Amino acid sequence: MTAQTPVPAPHIPVLLDEVLSALRPIEGGVFVDGTFGAGGYTRALLGAGARTVIAIDRDPTAIAAGAALVTESGGRLKLVHGTFSELDAHAEASGHPAVDGVVLDIGVSSMQLDEAERGFSFRQDGPLDMRMSLDGPSAADVVNEMDGRDIALILKLYGEERQAGRIARAIVAARGTAPLTRTRDLVQVCEKVLGAKRFGEAHPATRTFQAIRIYVNRELDQLVEALAAAERLLPEGGRLAVVTFHSLEDRIVKRFVQDRSRTVAQGSRHLPEAMVPPATFRLIEKGAVEPSEAECARNPRARSARLRTAVRTAAAPRPVDGRALGLPDVELSDRRAGA
Structure with a gap:
């Protein structure tokens, strides 16, 4: 009997129902899928009535594979080859300086x-x-x-x-x-x-x-920049949903949404109350949403997934400090082998 090459499992978007619930795609809305991949979230947003989805991916093979969905969408999908760290610039170049929601699925795709x-x-x-x-x-x-x-x-x-x-x-x-x-x-x-x-x-x-x-x-640097870009792009009421798969990613997203939604200063009650910048986001869920046992059984890759969601306020966007968010402080010597 001739050995057969294993057939890869079909791509299954993680926490899809929860992402759609958080984004609340509306008829005629405009959304950004910053990590297009196999198009799972994009297809779901289009199916829920989004007028336009701007889908971004840095991988040229993902862009090529998405050509059929562009045709199928009848012009509602704009596929962009680029990095999600510049998602606000990509959206504006596509004619949308503000959008209704942004979804990011961080890490390597299936x-x-x-x-x-x-x-x-x-x-x-x-x-x-x-x-x-x-x-x-x-x-x-x-x-x-x-x-x-x-x-x-x-x-x-x-x-x-x-x-x-x-x-x-x-x-x-x-x-x-x-x-x-x-x-x-x-x-x-x-x-x-x-x-x-x-x-x-x-x-x-x-x-x-x-x-x-x-x-x-440069995945973690790209993530920090993407969160800042989403804050710049989303108007009041715009929604953000971010799915992560390991602790380094989740730590950055957690600290970002916590910092941006804070209304009370942290610190000792014995110190004078510090000034807190206006919150740029309001949390939809206080903690991370995790996949159900049933989803993990259907899709083992979902086991480590975490979803964090927030709604944009009217406050002006602020500069982002990557180190404060947990971006590792990597100072390489730039020495080469044998040097």
Whole structure:
């Protein structure tokens, strides 16, 4: 019997009902899907009566794959190849300086994970790439050219990897024999340091792949900039929905919506009351919304998802401090291998 290539699971948008409930898409409304991916949220917004959806993706393959939906929408979908950190500029260029809602689904898409040639997954062998936009330095450039101390810092801050130093030293030792060019090369280094995967535990390469992917794509910086762009774009009553999949992302979104919705100063009751800037958002839910057990059973990728939502007030947008939101303070030496 001939072995068959596994068929990737179909893309299922996470917390879709909850996102639609938060955004309240109205007949004739205009919405931004800052992370188009396979088009799950966009299709749902169009189906709920949105007059226009401006969908953004930095991945050219996602844009190409969305061409059929553009045709199907009858002109209601505007597909933009670009970064969601500039979502306000993309919306304005599309003729919409203000919109009714913004949805962001942060992180790597299931399509990217399922395509071995993109190099995002430690479960499939492929080129060590991980670039969402298909340009700029790749994951292979990071592990083969960066100083070991910088690699360790990336793994620690972006992957929260406790064994960052050991893994970085193992990467440097391995590349001294031959460059790491495949995902399996990096997986083998991680397994050499941490051991093989055990049943019921996360794969030993999980945090390393996450860290390098986030660094290569500037994902957390892009997220901070996207939140600021959404605040600039949304008018009073406009709605924001953000889905995250790991603690670094969720921490940034949580601190942003908490800071922007605060009306009382934090601090000691013994100190004079501090001035609090006018709140730019009002929380829809005080905490994060998590997927149900039924959704997790249908879609295992939903397990770590968190949704945070807010409604824009009339207050003027404010500058954003990424460090205060939890953006890691990464100061790399810019040393190169062998330098």
